[in-house]
Amino acid sequence: MRGMKCCTKLAMSAIVLASLAACGDDDNDDEGNPNPPDPALGVVIGGNVSGLGSGKSVVLQNNGGSDLRALQNGKFAFNNVVAQGSQYSVTVSAQPDGQNCKVTNGSGTAQGDVSNVAVECTDTNAPVDPGTGGGETASCMDNPNFRGAGNTWSITTKGRVETNKAMGLVTYRGVSAHQTHAVDTIGLEWDSYTNLIGGKFVQYGSQMLKSAPNESYFSPALEVPISLPLNQTYTQTVDVVTVQPGAAPVAVKTTLTYTYRGRETITTPLGTIETCKLELTGESTLSSLIKWTQWLGASGKYAGFHIRTQSPSETTEPDKIEMSWN
Structure with a gap:
């Protein structure tokens, strides 16, 4: 949930105007038994x-x-x-x-x-799934290090390196927000503005600085609880407002739904990691319903990082994550 480019990584990284991929059919016969593969x-x-x-x-x-x-x-x-x-x-x-x-x-x-x-x-009467929250410590949905002024972290995915730096509190559109500055190796540069208020991760907006300057912000701000119990769903409808130089702002009404699906241990290029599995669906006035699944680090050095993201078109996993916390 760090940084947005034109939109937030967790909420909107692929949502705006993307097309919905077709789902696979059920691989069972009329009696519900699996059909044999060929x-x-x-x-x-x-x-x-x-x-x-x-x-x-x-x-x-x-x-x-x-x-x-x-x-x-x-x-x-x-x-x-x-x-x-x-x-x-x-x-x-x-x-x-x-x-x-x-x-x-x-x-x-x-x-x-x-x-x-x-x-x-x-x-389910076995040990209860701890959910996504972690109180004042790092959790699946949040890591306080992302807001520590001067902290840096870089994420390498398929040769592309994205470098982030926490810049501290600033005023963004009349509210106090933590600014994150990010650049990557394909020539993009942007600032994003977030906060943690009342147990919710609040996402205000972002400004693309390079290569195509523009701004996107949420109205009202997108507020996602960092503590979700197993199978709990959270839904919010916001306007995603895009501002481009020399053009009038364009608002797209968008409904986002988050559902926590439990802990899952997965193996990726980063190693074997316990994650929180989170489903995200989005639907706007300009696009039909689309769905992603994300696996977020549940604890340890990768807490709060996106360990795997599965979109309608591809599955991505970071090859390397490096961080420097103050």
Whole structure:
């Protein structure tokens, strides 16, 4: 949730005027049993389900689609195969009633058939998911170091390096806000303005300085609670106002919905990290409903950072994150 370019990274990094990607069909027959994959068409992605209660089902997805409903414990395989050498990412789309299922070994590069994805389900009367909040310490949805004047952090993704610096409190559009200055290696430079007020991460707006100067701000400010219990949804409707030199401001009414889907341990180029899985949907007067899934660092050095983002068109993961906290 650091910085916005034309919009915020968590709330709006891909939303404005993006198109909605089609979702995969359910990979089950008329009786709800998984259809067998055809290995001749590509690489099969599968694994094992354990702990699933009698009479319950869990819906799995690969790369954000290809829904597969597992009705019992044991082996599973997605009907939709993937090309050899391509990426796969298995996640839980719908939890069974009264249970919470977590995925391990769920992502990687499919060099051959994959059979070691593990889906482990436990009753929800097991230890309660701590949610996204962390009080005064770093949490999934926030890290106070992002507001410490002079602190810096850089994020490298597919060779592109984005460098951020916390500039301290300033006045932005009549309110007190923490300014973050950011530059990246493809020639962009921008300032973003945020704050933490009453347990909510407040996002005011951003100013693009290079390469195409403009400003985008929220009216009213976008306020996202940093503490969301498991499966809790938060929705807010705002105007996203864009101001370009020599042109009248343009406001686009946008509705954003956040849903916390629980803790998930994932393996990325940064290592194996416990994350908070957060679903985000957005719909505006100029675009239909679109959906992202984000995995935010739950604790430790990567708390609050975007560890993985899955959009309708791609999945991205930072290759390296470096920080210098005062």
